[in-house]
Amino acid sequence: MDKKKIPYLLIGCFLFWLSCSSLSFAADSTPQTMVELRILETTDLHAELVNYDYYQTKVDNRIGLVKTATLINEARNEAKNTLLFDDGDHLKGNPLGEYLARIRGMHKGKTHPVYRAFNYLNYDAIAIGNHEFNYGLGFLMTALKGAKMPALNANVFSVKTNKPLFTPYTILKRNVVDENGKQYQLNIGVIAFMPTQIMKWDKANLEGKVIAKPIVETAKEFVPIMKAKGADIIVALAHTGISSEPYRPDSENDAYYLTIIPGIDAILSGHSHSVFPGPVFQDIKNTNLKTGQINGKPVVMAGAFGSRLGIIDLQLWNHAGKWEIVTGKALTRPIADENGKALVKTDKGLFRLVKREHEETVDFIKKLGL
């Protein structure tokens, strides 16, 4: 070989190696299939379907699912893939709920207006909260017949069967699209919990009929089962608040401890009517109020009475056939400003759907002369 050509050959080899290695680097670092999944939460609605204060018989724009519904529609329009969940305590807590349960009763075969509203808004699943027991098991079971979506709870067990009283979890098979519009099936596991204190709070309705198992232990038991059944990701509808007090099996607010369970990817918290992310939680350890994460997991709690919509935005990618969460952020959006001025319009379709029971409740209260 001509000795003069050797340096050129070496340079050629080096450039070839460089191009190969940079190609392989590009292949490794390019995100594959990126899918954005938006999870929406309402919680602790306490039967506040309409923006109305029944005690003062006047409009109140700080409450009401008819307002939150507009935020739900806006949040859905902004995202390609969305899911909507309610985190429980939706049947009781205002005169409309009382009127339906204790005065008028459920009309046979008719859907409770709360579940009529949930059906109209196409909730994907709902949690049963502790207040759902306040009118007795009979009323709850009758009302639940009208809910078209899975109504979940994993930690309340029937004494008779020693099995969960409700459907403990579900795996939603949803078609999602990536940023290029390509479609994939994602299996979203959804599980729900409530405080064990129901045995104290609703002793008369529940004693001898059900037992409540600790939330965290129940979660640890069910998560591997859900994974084995094909859940790609798991969302916890945790009707429990947020506290980093040392864990006890009978503690009421366990959402913090759900964040450290492997396999749980997003937590919808509730029960304590607080707002997360929000300043009241600034002292909770390992918490990022900017991203809405606790221990690196997205957590949201949307206040109460429909005052806010909770949003968790997940970014997932499919890595070697397995879905992994890349990022998860949480935030809430309010329906009114601090002075009670409405920030969104009323969903008129939803209002029409629940108008009858709303007006009956107002008439009833006026007759009582309250």
Ligand SMILES: [Zn+2]
């Ligand atoms: Zn509650």
